[in-house]
Amino acid sequence: MLNLIAPKLCCFLSGIHRLKQSMPKRKAGKMAKSYDPIAPVAEEISDEACLLCFDEFQVTDIADAMILKQLFENLFLHGVVVVATSNRPPEDLYKNGLQRVNFVPFIAVLQKYCQTLRLDSGIDYRKQNRPSAGKLYFLSSEPDAEATLDKMFDELAFKQNDITRPRVLNVHNRKVRLNKACGTIADCTFEELCDRPLGASDYLEISRLFDTVFIRNIPLLTLNKKTQARRLITLVDALYEHKVRVVILAEHLLEDIFVHDGDHSHDESHILMDDLGLKRVRAGSLPLQ
Known part of the structure; x- marks a missing residue:
């Protein structure tokens, strides 16, 4: 049976930020490799769903922009399929956003794993x-x-x-x-x-x-x-x-x-x-x- 999650991206990422906050914090003063909460969060999502559908995929928040590459790369590696609609092609996501240079690698991830189709009907419902x-x-x-x-x-x-x-x-x-x-x-x-x-x-x-x-x-x-x-x-x-x-x-x-x-x-x-x-x-x- 196909498991499907179909949230808005902003709803989805709000949940991701809450999951991150609930993860164990690294101990102060430790020089060991810092704990990365993104990979286990992606694994938890992939255990729940193999298909993610996003309506109106857009990025407007610097906190979201900073985690997207690592999050989606892990999701794709776990075999999760992503289907999304957007008002912009991948290369225009987060355009002119704060510290966009750190977001650009995520665009390459999208272009590697996803196919872009133009579906504009000309109607804003x-x-x-x-x-x-x-x-x-x-x-x-x-x-x-x-x-x-x-x-x-x-x-x-x-x-x-x-x-x-x-x-x-x-x-x-x-x-x-x-x-x-x-x-x-x-x-x-x-x-x-x-x-x-x-x-x-x-x-x-x-x-x-x-x-x-x-x-x-x-x-x-x-x-x-x-x-x-x-x-x-x-x-x-x-x-x-x-x-x-x-x-x-x-x-x-x-x-x-x-x-x-x-x-x-x-x-x-x-x-x-x-x-x-x-x-x-x-x-x-x-x-x-």
Whole structure:
């Protein structure tokens, strides 16, 4: 019988980091060969599954980038088969990332063990309208937009066995505070979710705990907000993967939410477009991918 694991890469690597932390620590002061937790972790995974499938394989975190080569090399040596979808070919993974030179050997491992097939259908299903879900994207310029979201939240919260209050999430021993939540409903601002130094692990925890997330006050995203734009992409991707309903209040239409202002170098704008998956001929839209 074929054993299959099919997580998001960020979910999978969060589990890897937890396994690493649970492994025995090397003793201080010992000059002997340091204990390597990656090989036994890979062996444990290969005992459980012979096929790993990843949807939207992307690397955005330096801690993930540093372990991928050794982890996957060990998985392949144990006969594990990997199937993954990605918005980028292997050679563009972690493009412009911190210390990418240390990540490049992993690309060679992927190219050695995996075959690349182009399957782009041209359809982004996350942006497909679902009439049964009602209106979920609002413009701040619309009359009573804030009041409409308030009413939506109150109606959903009324069905919860809870009171509206702040929530503090524990993510890898860090405290992440959300100012307004009720049961499985979270009412957040863009500043709260994307201006703070949050990452995939935080967004995955939010996706696990809530089935509806309001994101208010998304501003126009320029190169000055490139870090926040990347966080927004990671957030929406995590929410989409976990089938969380997202209600958005933004200053601009989705297709106009990212613009290239003229105050930055040509090269820098191209780097950001590559990082965000934007086509250089049409940098006026921010695909939520």
